[in-house]
Amino acid sequence: MDVTIIHREVVWVILGMGLVTYVPRWFPLVLLSRRNLPQWLIDWLDLIPAAILSALLVPELVTNGMPRHMSLWQPELWVAIPTFIFALKTKSLGGTVVVGMALFWLVQSII
Amino acid sequence: MSDSVSPPKKHDFKTSILQGLSAAWPICLGYIPIGLAFGVLAQKAGLHPIEIMLMSILVFAGSSQFIAVSMLSTGAGAVSIIITTFAVNLRHLLMSSSLSVFMGNATRKKLSLFAYGVTDESFAVNHTRFSQKIWGLNQALVVNHTANITWIVSSVIGGYSGQFIHEGAFGIDYALTAMFICLLIFQLRGRLYVITAVIAGVVAVILSLITPGSSYIVLASIFAATIVLGIKKWMLR
Numbered sequence: 001m002d003v004t005i006i007h008r009e010v011v012w013v014i015l016g017m018g019l020v021t022y023v024p025r026w027f028p029l030v031l032l033s034r035r036n037l038p039q040w041l042i043d044w045l046d047l048i049p050a051a052i053l054s055a056l057l058v059p060e061l062v063t064n065g066m067p068r069h070m071s072l073w074q075p076e077l078w079v080a081i082p083t084f085i086f087a088l089k090t091k092s093l094g095g096t097v098v099v100g101m102a103l104f105w106l107v108q109s110i111i
Numbered sequence: 112m113s114d115s116v117s118p119p120k121k122h123d124f125k126t127s128i129l130q131g132l133s134a135a136w137p138i139c140l141g142y143i144p145i146g147l148a149f150g151v152l153a154q155k156a157g158l159h160p161i162e163i164m165l166m167s168i169l170v171f172a173g174s175s176q177f178i179a180v181s182m183l184s185t186g187a188g189a190v191s192i193i194i195t196t197f198a199v200n201l202r203h204l205l206m207s208s209s210l211s212v213f214m215g216n217a218t219r220k221k222l223s224l225f226a227y228g229v230t231d232e233s234f235a236v237n238h239t240r241f242s243q244k245i246w247g248l249n250q251a252l253v254v255n256h257t258a259n260i261t262w263i264v265s266s267v268i269g270g271y272s273g274q275f276i277h278e279g280a281f282g283i284d285y286a287l288t289a290m291f292i293c294l295l296i297f298q299l300r301g302r303l304y305v306i307t308a309v310i311a312g313v314v315a316v317i318l319s320l321i322t323p324g325s326s327y328i329v330l331a332s333i334f335a336a337t338i339v340l341g342i343k344k345w346m347l348r
Binding site: 008009010011012013014015016017018020021022024025026027028029030031032033034037040042043044045046047048049050051052053054055056057058059060061062063067068069070076079080083084087088091092093094096097098099100101102103104105106108 | 136137138140141144158162165166169170171172175179183189192193194196197200201202203204205206207208209210211212214215216217219222223225226227229231234235236238239242281282283284285286288289290291292293294295296297298299303304305307308309310311312313314315316319320323327328331332333335336337339340343344
């Protein structure tokens with residue numbers, strides 16, 4: 001195997017990416033964990049997961065392209081509805097992933 | 112009775128691993144197709160499997176890895192790729208802050224090891240269990256590192272076997288979306304959380320349409336959490 005290939009610029013890109021990804025993951029855990037945070041901050045942080053997951057998810061469902069534009073007639077949105085109901089009824093992460101993928105595959109092969 | 116105060120302590124090593132694995136497998140199920148897809152794209156962008164492995168080990172953040180690979184293939188510069196990665200992954204700052212509440216007196220070493228594996232998926236799975244008080248740092252570490260190993264292995268396999276998997280097969284493109292749907296439902300533990308999610312979703316859509324890049328994720332999350340906390344305080348007065 002040609003190991004000299006890793007002496008390329010891309011290795012420095014990867015190292016840089018690793019550093020700027022790790023620091024935001026590490027810093028709050030080490031900085032905040034041993035402190036008594038004020039109650040408002042704890043309450044605020046408690047709302048963050050729901051906010052972040054929704055902010056990650058909803059634009060993927062209703063927008064498309066680069067730059068993004070609204071796109072309500074895409075399978076992403078319509079498959080999300082039965083997937084959502086399945087997840088709500090079963091609370092099964094693995095099952096939801098399987099069902100969502102299967103439905104999306106089905107819809108894509110029909111279109 | 113002291114058991115009920117700190118439940119994680121009564122679990123031994125083996126139990127922690129089993130609990131972690133049973134929480135991690137759905138994440139792994141989602142990571143295998145996405146890791147494969149990433150490996151395929153990275154290989155097509157000219158990355159050697161060793162470089163793919165290095166990226167999955169050092170970065171371990173799916174969406175930013177996809178973006179970096181597509182930027183590499185269009186000949187973008189190192190600095191712009193690194194800045195973009197930083198922006199895309201800045202949301203982990205919020206996640207780690209949110210998780211820090213549950214870390215008690217964990218050592219810095221353990222926290223550093225845990226921080227490495229904070230992703231959208233592991234964060235949501237661990238946070239849900241921490242807030243139900245059925246989780247400890249050991250189980251959370253198992254979740255993070257099982258997901259990590261799965262990601263690394265599947266992205267390298269994708270890098271070697273790129274030409275055999277065609278895009279869009281088996282609904283691969285929808286694995287993460289389906290995962291997010293379920294993870295979001297886990298977080299909707301009451302009316303305030305639902306309101307937060309609705310505001311964050313609407314604001315994220317609007318911002319994603321009018322701003323470039325992915326800053327909308329962090330901005331919409333901060334906005335929604337702040338507004339809802341404000342409403343809560345105002346109603347309690």
